[in-house]
Amino acid sequence: MKTTPTGLTFEPTKDAKAMNKIVRTREYGRDPEKLAAIISSSTSRFAVERVSDGFSFDCQVVTTGPLTFVQAAYEGEIWNRRQAAGDKLVLLFPQSGGATIHMNEQDLVSAPSQITIVDSAYNKGMSICGPRSHLTAVLSFAELQTRLSNLFGIPVKRDMGFHPEIDISTGPGLLLKQLANLLNEGLRDESLLQKSPMALTNLVDGFLNHLLFSVPHAYSKKLHTEVNANPRHVKRAIEFMRSHISQPITLEQIVAASGAGMRALQLGFRQFQSATPMGYLRNLRLEAVQAELASNPATTSVSDVATKWGFAQMGRFAADYHARFGELPSQTLRNRRQ
Incomplete structure (x- = not known):
């Protein structure tokens, strides 16, 4: 079953209008092709292989501006195989169960104790052994490049080299998780957050800026020394x-x-x-x-x-x-x- 996408806009500026348009979709059931369709995008396609009986899923997707959140729950064993290199940065916030993210050079184990950060250009897919639930945040490298370029005053390369694993229990990881949960919950249904476009814009900015300033990556040293x-x-x-x-x-x-x-x-x-x-x-x-x-x-x-x-x-x-x-x-x- 798939809900009809809904939209929310307001008019203060062109940027704010784009930031506050909200699109929601949901898909659930036992059909691997339907799961593949909802987790794929025009630039990043997946094929889903059912490994065991008892497979089912429930995925709710919401997008606002540069951010997409996917709240997913799985039963049974599956392989999500990426068909081509992606162009997004993916943050996986585990809630229960385990999963393995398959990269070109190594595998990363996704467990509830840490956030896993994945450059989809080097990702081959993910294997899941349910029951498993997680929240995924997906954002474009172009957005992060623009923000860093504006801060440095010079162009920034796409390959940002984010540290792949961040402790979720304290410090930057905990705050990033809290911001992700707040945004994801606030963007669903008709929450109060959607009635305050400026609050929504500030939360999205806060999430992206916290990611850039608090999570280690290739530009962290430059960010903290030159942008003083x-x-x-x-x-x-x-x-x-x-x-x-x-x-x-x-x-x-x-x-x-x-x-x-x-x-x-x-x-x-x-x-x-x-x-x-x-x-x-x-x-x-x-x-x-x-x-x-x-x-x-x-x-x-x-x-x-x-x-x-x-x-x-x-x-x-x-x-x-x-x-x-x-x-x-x-x-x-x-x-x-x-």
């Missing part, structure tokens, strides 16, 4: 903000000055500044106001200074100022006079 303060596009954006701090600049102008796309810039600011680009600009302007109120003897009006540095709504400005500095702007001015 800000990647180049974030630096260019900040330089543009500082040069135009008192002018009414827009997010689109900041993006253009950075030389990156909207999504890459927002991702860079979240990762390295814990703020949005416009939030960072607001903080720069607040600091300029605070410095002038605290040090300029000619200053007599809070509203004049706030307007000079680009604040038009005095109530919102006062609240933001208090949240950042722990006092109202009038108090800063009063303290200087004293």
Whole structure:
């Protein structure tokens, strides 16, 4: 039985729209061909061989943006044989039972104590001896390459050399598992997560960024040594903000000055500044106001200074100022006079 795919979209940006389109499918039963169909893609085909009697399966697949999750349960023994080299990175989160992932040079045993990370270009398939259940996360190398390229400012090769086994009980592996479970459960049926597109986008970004920053791979050392303060596009954006701090600049102008796309810039600011680009600009302007109120003897009006540095709504400005500095702007001015 297969359900009809459903979709969910919203309109803020083209990137957000693509990220939040959700497609779900489900297949279950005893037919190996149906199992092969649901775990295959246009670029990666499988053939399923039933090894023993009593075989059955239940697979639920959900896709959003660059991520696909497959929640699978099996009974009996089967061989999933890959028909051609794949182009995806596969993360296997075991829940019960055992399986063996067959690679070109070695076999990897998938057990509930660890996440298995597989480059499908070197994978020959998987043998399963049920009962077995696992959650699989599938993502494109192109997405990871784009994220790393945006951080480094240079092209990144596809072969990333992720460590194949990660302890699932503590540290990075445990958090990766928790994020995968949260996303998988939140994308099924009509959950609250689907009614909050920004929360969904942030969770997907969090999952992918945690994978890149916390799981060992060929670019880990470069990532943690060269991308120390800000990647180049974030630096260019900040330089543009500082040069135009008192002018009414827009997010689109900041993006253009950075030389990156909207999504890459927002991702860079979240990762390295814990703020949005416009939030960072607001903080720069607040600091300029605070410095002038605290040090300029000619200053007599809070509203004049706030307007000079680009604040038009005095109530919102006062609240933001208090949240950042722990006092109202009038108090800063009063303290200087004293």
